[in-house]
Amino acid sequence: MCLDRHKVLCLLLLACVQPLTASEISITPELYSIDVMHNGVKVTIQRNQDSDNTVNPTYARTSRKCPPFCVQPMKIAEGVETIGELEMLEYLQRAAEGDDSVLVIDSRTPDWVKNGTIPGSVNIPWTRLKPGAGADPFTIADILEQRFNARSMEGLWDFSDARTLVLFCNGMWCGQSPSNIHTLLRFGYPPGKLKWYRGGMQNWENLGLTVVK
Numbered sequence: 213m214c215l216d217r218h219k220v221l222c223l224l225l226l227a228c229v230q231p232l233t234a235s236e237i238s239i240t241p242e243l244y245s246i247d248v249m250h251n252g253v254k255v256t257i258q259r260n261q262d263s264d265n266t267v268n269p270t271y272a273r274t275s276r277k278c279p280p281f282c283v284q285p286m287k288i289a290e291g292v293e294t295i296g297e298l299e300m301l302e303y304l305q306r307a308a309e310g311d312d313s314v315l316v317i318d319s320r321t322p323d324w325v326k327n328g329t330i331p332g333s334v335n336i337p338w339t340r341l342k343p344g345a346g347a348d349p350f351t352i353a354d355i356l357e358q359r360f361n362a363r364s365m366e367g368l369w370d371f372s373d374a375r376t377l378v379l380f381c382n383g384m385w386c387g388q389s390p391s392n393i394h395t396l397l398r399f400g401y402p403p404g405k406l407k408w409y410r411g412g413m414q415n416w417e418n419l420g421l422t423v424v425k
Contacts, residue, residue: 237261239301239421246301248308248332250424255331257301260420270327271383271417281385284410288390291403295378297419300409303378304332315359316378319389324382328423330416333380334359338391345391356399369400378407383414 237259238244245258286294295303300316307314316333318325325335336359339345341352356362356369360377363370377396381388393406417423 237263237420240298243301246305246308248304250331250333255422255424257304257331257422265420268328268417268423271414276385278385280387282387284384284387284390286410288393288408288410289397289403289406292393292397292406292408293404294408294410296409296411297415297421299407300330300378300380303376303407304330307332313375314378315375317380317389317392319379319381319392320386321388324388326425328413328417328425330380330413331422331424336392338381338388338395341392341395352399360401362401371400371402371405374401374405376405376407377401378409380409380412383412384410385414386412 239259245256247254247256249255288294303314303316307316316330318329318333318335319338320329320335321337321339322335329335336355340347341355343349343352353364357364360375362374363372379389379392381390389408389412393408396406397403413423
């Protein structure tokens with residue numbers, strides 16, 4: 213037991229060893245969490261509140277065969293902005309608040325998505341947009357028109373009202389979102405309306421941010 217004259221010192225020492233509270237594991241000093249809709253269900257995105265939590269083993273491997281798992285450049289294409297987690301959260305919040313001009317896309321195939329994805333995203337695998345990967349013209353046209361708000365004008369595409377697409381995949385060693393981006397650029401999609409979250413699920417998981425399955 214502490215003596216009276218040492219009470220202040222004891223309290224300070226105790227404070228140092230107290231477990232972290234929820235409010236201390238924030239995303240930024242000003243942002244604790246955001247709410248988004250995922251498949252019609254409200255999901256709260258925040259960091260894992262267990263200070264002893266470790267990364268998902270799926271994203272713990274450091275060495276994967278290249279190709280296909282090669283390190284991606286920081287700049288994927290001219291005019292396409294590379295973003296981080298805070299910018300991703302801003303786009304997710306905009307979409308959650310009803311901004312229909314934004315669409316966050318998980319570009320991975322379903323076998324990867326089943327491991328977990330970012331809440332508020334939609335899954336449009338790279339294989340559904342790339343002709344060389346088996347995507348048929350009708351499916352591609354349907355995605356461009358129904359999902360991305362592009363318009364077909366006598367065989368040409370009008371992207372003046374197209375949505376801003378925020379694309380991600382597994383991370384800096386994954387080529388699935390880069391494939392979607394390069395395909396869209398070949399169709400004429402404006403690069404200023406394409407955003408790339410290069411860190412993808414690797415960085416999202418490393419920061420303990422919420423995932424859904």
